[in-house]
Amino acid sequence: MYPRxxxxxxxxxxxxxxxxxxxxxxxxxxxxxxxxxDLSETIVSAGVTGVVIDISGVEIVDSFLGRVLAEIAAQASxxxxxxxxxxxxxxxxxxxxxxxxxxxxxxxxxxxxxAMALLEQPVVLSHAGGTRRERA
Amino acid sequence: MSTASEIEACLPIxxxxxxxxxxxxxxxxxxxxxxxxxxxxxxxxxASELARNTLVHGGGGQMDVAPxxxxxxxxxxxxxxxxxxxxxxxxxxxxDGYTSGDGLGMGLGGARRLVHEFEVESTExxxxxxxxxxxxxxxxxxxxxx
Numbered sequence: 464m465y466p467r468x469x470x471x472x473x474x475x476x477x478x479x480x481x482x483x484x485x486x487x488x489x490x491x492x493x494x495x496x497x498x499x500x501d502l503s504e505t506i507v508s509a510g511v512t513g514v515v516i517d518i519s520g521v522e523i524v525d526s527f528l529g530r531v532l533a534e535i536a537a538q539a540s541x542x543x544x545x546x547x548x549x550x551x552x553x554x555x556x557x558x559x560x561x562x563x564x565x566x567x568x569x570x571x572x573x574x575x576x577x578a579m580a581l582l583e584q585p586v587v588l589s590h591a592g593g594t595r596r597e598r599a
Numbered sequence: 600m601s602t603a604s605e606i607e608a609c610l611p612i613x614x615x616x617x618x619x620x621x622x623x624x625x626x627x628x629x630x631x632x633x634x635x636x637x638x639x640x641x642x643x644x645x646a647s648e649l650a651r652n653t654l655v656h657g658g659g660g661q662m663d664v665a666p667x668x669x670x671x672x673x674x675x676x677x678x679x680x681x682x683x684x685x686x687x688x689x690x691x692x693x694x695d696g697y698t699s700g701d702g703l704g705m706g707l708g709g710a711r712r713l714v715h716e717f718e719v720e721s722t723e724x725x726x727x728x729x730x731x732x733x734x735x736x737x738x739x740x741x742x743x744x745x
Contacts, residue, residue: 489622492615492651523622523640525647526709554640562644562709 473498475505481513481582482506483575487520495531502535506542513582514539517575519550529564536569545586546570549578606631606675608664612653621650621662625677628664632673633735642675642733645713648706649679649729657681657727667732674715674734682726689721 473494476483482505484498502514516532518524524532536546549572559565572578606628610621625646629639646662653660660681667674686692693708707729711717716732 489619491619522626523644523647525644525651526706527647527651552640554637557637558640558644558713561641561712562648563712564709 475502477509477511478579480511481515481579482509482511483515483517485517485520489522490528492527495528499531499535499538503538503542506539506544512544513579514544514546515572515575515578515582516546516548517550517578518548518555519552519574521555522552524551524555524559526562526564529559529562529566533566533569545582547572547578547581549573549575603666606664606666608662610662610664611659612650612661612679612681613659615654618647618650618654622647624664625675628666628675629733632666632675634675634733635736638733638735641713642677645710645731645733646677648710648713649677649731652706652729653679653681653683653727656686657683659683660726669734671737672735674732674737676730676732678728678730680726680728685723685725685727686719686721687723689719693719 473487473490474485476485482502484502505511506514514535516535518532521528532548536548539546547570551571570581572581608624608628610624611617612621622643626639626643629642634642650662653662658681660679660683663678663680665676665678667676693711707719710729710731714731714733715737716730718730719727721727
């Protein structure tokens with residue numbers, strides 16, 4: 464009746480200093496959780512400084528997947544890597560706001576190319592107390 | 600054109616695999632009824648939140664799907680029921696930020712904002728039933744602020 468939902472595999476590609484994660488279709492909760500765990504280990508073992516999560520193939524983001532994305536970004540940040548979520552569909556953005564989930568800590572880009580470009584820019588520290596480097 | 604037999608269904612909610620089926624069935628049913636893409640996405644997202652509540656807080660249950668018609672057109676009604684512990688304080692459960700599980704506290708209140716009609720009945724110790732209805736091409740309901 465329906466195509467079988469994608470079981471436990473999410474492709475993770477390494478491109479230089481960046482991991483490219485492509486989420487596609489309808490994920491099991493367990494798949495998303497597994498990805499969250501695996502990514503932390505991959506960030507450290509591969510020594511990458513950036514993670515791009517392409518969600519252009521994802522039809523819905525509910526509060527569970529939203530939380531997983533936010534937590535991946537937070538974990539990556541503790542491991543000295545920056546995360547950009549790329550390619551969110553407009554209907555998904557509208558729905559997330561209505562749901563009350565604006566994910567303020569999550570950096571986004573319209574597509575993977577823009578996400579990669581964003582990660583190539585130097586880090587601007589903006590935390591109080593840190594050394595601030597002004598943007599040129 | 601859609602037929603009721605393609606849309607009407609009773610789906611079990613026992614595992615995270617069932618959540619995927621719930622989302623796919625609701626998506627398919629909403630598309631058959633003529634819901635636009637944004638409205639489909641809202642309804643599927645609401646269904647996902649509610650089905651997860653049924654699974655996580657209700658210990659599993661089911662979703663009944665039925666097409667509905669009224670003076671202003673066609674719609675889809677989803678009923679989530681479980682025989683879990685029930686919700687002691689419904690007002691609190693519906694408020695934003697409230698969570699008893701490991702979510703972001705957007706489950707019930709968030710799902711309510713994504714649909715046109717929302718009813719919840721819960722008896723402590725006997726279970727919870729949440730019934731939501733959305734209508735094709737109907738503007739979102741006026742939201743009570745605050």
